[in-house]
Amino acid sequence: MIVNARRRTAPLPFAELDIDEDDVAAVADVLRSGWVMTGAKVREFEGEFARRLGAKHAVATISGTAALHLALVAVGLKAGDEVIVPTMTFTATAEAVHYCGASVVVVEVMADTLCIDPAAIEKAITPRTRAIIPVHLGGQIADMNAIMELASRHGLIVVDDAAHASPPPPSAPPAGRLGHLASYSFRATKPITTVDGGMVVTNDGAWAAQIRRMAHFGVDKSSWERHKGAQTWLYDVVSPGFKYGMPDTAAAMGLAQLQKADRMWERRQAIASSYTAAFRQAPELQVPYASPEVAHSWYLYILRLNAERLRIGRDRFIAELKRRDITAGVHFIPLHRLTRHREMYGLDDVQFPVATHEFGRMLSLPIFSKMSDADIEDVVGAVLDVVHTFRV
Numbered sequence: 001m002i003v004n005a006r007r008r009t010a011p012l013p014f015a016e017l018d019i020d021e022d023d024v025a026a027v028a029d030v031l032r033s034g035w036v037m038t039g040a041k042v043r044e045f046e047g048e049f050a051r052r053l054g055a056k057h058a059v060a061t062i063s064g065t066a067a068l069h070l071a072l073v074a075v076g077l078k079a080g081d082e083v084i085v086p087t088m089t090f091t092a093t094a095e096a097v098h099y100c101g102a103s104v105v106v107v108e109v110m111a112d113t114l115c116i117d118p119a120a121i122e123k124a125i126t127p128r129t130r131a132i133i134p135v136h137l138g139g140q141i142a143d144m145n146a147i148m149e150l151a152s153r154h155g156l157i158v159v160d161d162a163a164h165a166s167p168p169p170p171s172a173p174p175a176g177r178l179g180h181l182a183s184y185s186f187r188a189t190k191p192i193t194t195v196d197g198g199m200v201v202t203n204d205g206a207w208a209a210q211i212r213r214m215a216h217f218g219v220d221k222s223s224w225e226r227h228k229g230a231q232t233w234l235y236d237v238v239s240p241g242f243k244y245g246m247p248d249t250a251a252a253m254g255l256a257q258l259q260k261a262d263r264m265w266e267r268r269q270a271i272a273s274s275y276t277a278a279f280r281q282a283p284e285l286q287v288p289y290a291s292p293e294v295a296h297s298w299y300l301y302i303l304r305l306n307a308e309r310l311r312i313g314r315d316r317f318i319a320e321l322k323r324r325d326i327t328a329g330v331h332f333i334p335l336h337r338l339t340r341h342r343e344m345y346g347l348d349d350v351q352f353p354v355a356t357h358e359f360g361r362m363l364s365l366p367i368f369s370k371m372s373d374a375d376i377e378d379v380v381g382a383v384l385d386v387v388h389t390f391r392v
Contacts, residue, residue, distance in 0.1 A: 007325070008324075008326075008378055010325070011322075011327055012325060012326050012327060012366050012371075012375055012378060012379065013366065014189075014327045014328065014329050014364070014366050015188075015189040015366070015367075015368045016368050016371075017188060017193065017370075018193075018260075018264055018368065018369045018370050020260075022256045022260075023253050023256045023257065025256075026252040026253055026255060026256040027249050027253050029252065030248045030249050030252045031249065033248075035248060036247055036248055037247055037248060038060075038222055038246060038247060038248065039222075039248045040248070041248035041249075041251040041252045041255065042060050042245070042246050042248055042251040044251065044255060045060055045246075045251035045252075045254045046058040046059060046060050046199070046251075048255060048258055049167070049184075049199055049201070049254070049258070050201065052167050052258065052261075053167050053201055055201045055202065055203060056202070056203040056204075056205065056208075057201070057202050057203065057204070057205060057207075057208035058199050058200065058201045058208075059199065059200045059208055059211045059212050059215060060197065060198070060199050060245075060246035060250075061197065061198040061199065061200065061215055061244045061246055062196070062197060062198070062243075062244050062245065062246055063185070063187070063196055063198050063244075064092070064163045064183055064185025064186070064187060064197075064198035065092040065095065065096055065185075065198070066198055066215070066242070066244040067183035067184065067185070067198030067199055067200045068096040068133075068159065068161060068163075068183040068198075069096040069100070069242075069244075070200055070211045070214055070215060070242070070244060071159045071181040071182075071183050071202075071207075071211065072096055072097060072099075072102075072159060073100060073211075073214060073240075074181070074200075074207045074210045074214070075131060075157045075159070075180070075181070075207065076130075077100040077102050077131060078100060078101060078102065079100075079102065080101075080128060081100075081102040081103070081129075081130035081131075082102065082103050082104075082105050082126060082129045082130060083097045083102055083104055083105065083129075083130060083131045083132070083133060084105045084107055084116075084121050084124050084125070084129060084131070084132045084133070085097065085104055085105070085106060085107070085116070085132075085133045085135070085161075085335070086106070086108075086109050086115065086116035086133075086134070086135050086137075087106045087107065087108065087109060087334040087335045087336045087347075087355045088109045088114050088115075088135070088137055088332065088334050088335075088355050088358075088359070089135040089137070089161065089332060089335065090331075090332050091335065091338060091340070091341070092163075093133055093135055093161050093335075094106075094335055094341060097133075102130065103128075103345075104335075104341070105124045105126075105129070105345075106335050106336055106341065106345060106347060106352075107120035107121060107123075107124050108120040108351075108352050108353075108354050108355060109137075109352075109354055109355050109358070110354070111354050111357075111358060113137070113140050113142065113143075113289050113291075114137045114138070114140070114289075114302065114358060114362075115134065115136065115137050115140060115141075115142035115143065116132075116134050116135065116147070117354075118143055118146035118147055118150060121147065121150055122150055125150075125154055125156070129154070130156065130157065131156055131157040131158065131159055132147060132151055132156055132157070132158050132159075133158075133159050133160070133161050134147050134158065134160055134161065134179065135161040135163075135164075136160065136161070136162050136163075136164055136165040136297075137164060137300070137302075137331075138164055138288070138296075138297075138298075138300030138301070138302050138331065138364075139164045139165050139166075139191075139296045139297030139298050139299040139300065140288070140289065140290065140291065140296055141165065141178075141291065141294040141296070144158075144160075144178035144179070147179075148178060151180075157180050157181075158178075158179035159179055159180065159181045159182070159183065160178070160181070160182035160183065161183060162182045162183060162184050163183065163184060163185035163187075163190070163198075164185075164190070164297060164299040164300065165297050165299070166184065166186075166190055166191040166192040166261070166265075166297050167192075167261070167297075180202065180204070181200060181201065181202040181204070181207065182200070182201045183198060183199070183200055183201075184198055184199040184201065185197075185198050186198060186199070186250075186254060186257075189299075189368075190299060191261075191264060191265065191297050191298075191369070192254065192257045192258065192261055193253070193254075193257060194246070194250035194251065194253045194254040194257070195253065197246050197250045197251075197254065210239065213238065213239050213241060214239060214240065214241045214242060215241070215244040215245045216241060216244075216245050217237065217241035217242065217243065218238055218239035218240050218241030219235050219236070219237055219238075219241065220235060220236045220237070220238045221235050222245075263369070264369035265295075265297065265298075265369075267371070268297070268298035268299075268367060268368075268369055269296075269298060271298070271301070271367050271371055271376055272288075272290070272296070272298045272301055272367065274376050274380070275301055275303075275365065275367075275376070275379070275380065276288070276290075278380045278383075279380075279383065282384065282387050283309055284305065284306050284309040284310050284387045284391055285303060285304070285305065285306065285383075285387065286303070286304040286305070286306060286361075287303065288302050288303070288304075298367055299367075300331055300364045300367065301365045301367040302331065302362050302363070302364050303362070303363055303364075303365055303383070304358065304362050304363075305317060305361045305362075305363070306361070307360075307361055308392070309391060309392050310387070310390050310391060310392060311390045311391070311392060313360075313361075314330070314360060314361050314362065314363055316390075317363065317390075318330075318363055320386045320389070321382055321383065321386060324382035324385065324386070325378070325382075326365075326366065326378065326379055326382040326383075328363045328364060328365055328366070329363065329364050330359075330362060330363055330364065331364045333359070334352060334355045334356070334359050335347070336348065336349070336351065336352050336355070336356075337356075337359070365379055365383070366379055
């Protein structure tokens with residue numbers, strides 16, 4: 001079948017902010033209030049986010065990386081400890097471990113989900129292992145039942161890197177809340193955004209209290225409590241700390257985003273379903289795995305090419321999509337292929353045959369809640385046109 005891709009009048013970006021007047025008004029209200037730092041809006045955002053996940057505690061931070069770092073510090077990670085992470089992730093996952101002076105143990109991923117392989121985790125556990133960081137790649141939740149069973153058996157802490165797994169509607173299956181702690185990201189491209197920002201979620205009150213202090217230099221009372229509350233100006237520094245607090249301006253935007261989160265998630269679901277229905281008929285393509293047991297956020301739609309059926313590789317495929325005004329990308333270059341981690345830990349492709357193979361044939365298509373039906377048709381048409389043009 002010959003597919004004619006419609007010529008667009010402008011390139012379709014990989015991602016686009018879903019911002020409306022409610023977001024603008026929420027931020028403007030905070031700016032007019034005279035208090036823009038961490039305050040009442042942050043606490044409100046934390047409460048709403050925790051309720052949405054069914055968690056007891058949530059602490060907002062300036063970024064997803066800061067959230068992950070604080071979670072690792074709170075569980076006592078220190079120099080000499082080891083943390084197991086998947087090779088298929090962004091470098092921030094590993095860097096948060098390095099911030100604590102600990103070592104990263106990079107392991108293989110599963111071919112279907114591209115998430116961390118529990119069997120590889122078990123092989124990597126040593127007496128120095130302290131924690132596991134499952135990464136819910138693209139919004140697909142890792143095999144948390146197997147991971148939590150391993151953690152329980154070996155006395156390990158599980159800290160979800162849920163940067164891609166913004167929470168779906170409460171009625172959907174759970175996502176990213178099955179570890180001892182979870183760190184979320186609200187970076188501009190994420191399904192829910194505060195432009196940048198993060199959140200640590202946990203059911204442990206002591207960890208949450210420690211994280212809250214550390215996010216504000218280890219001070220026992222926040223600026224809001226000292227200056228806007230009923231307490232004294234007096235404060236003490238009771239623990240190590242960082243400048244990791246989220247400002248009220250970001251939290252106000254987060255609250256506005258949560259108001260439309262169900263609609264945005266449902267739109268991403270619809271886009272992913274349209275892609276999958278169109279692409280699963282082409283033997284040159286492999287559509288993403290999506291577990292029926294947990295909700296997928298569809299932060300990314302990772303398509304994979306069956307290279308033996310095409311006369312071009314992944315990089316040329318992306319270039320051909322660009323010629324058709326469709327912007328695609330690759331998420332992510334595996335850790336074992338990055339100079340820093342490769343040289344630090346002596347990693348190479350041979351140690352990670354699954355991730356190496358899958359990386360060479362994966363690409364991420366545009367998926368964002370503001371996409372129109374015409375945009376979806378353009379992506380489908382362009383992908384299938386490239387397939388038709390270059391099939392063997």
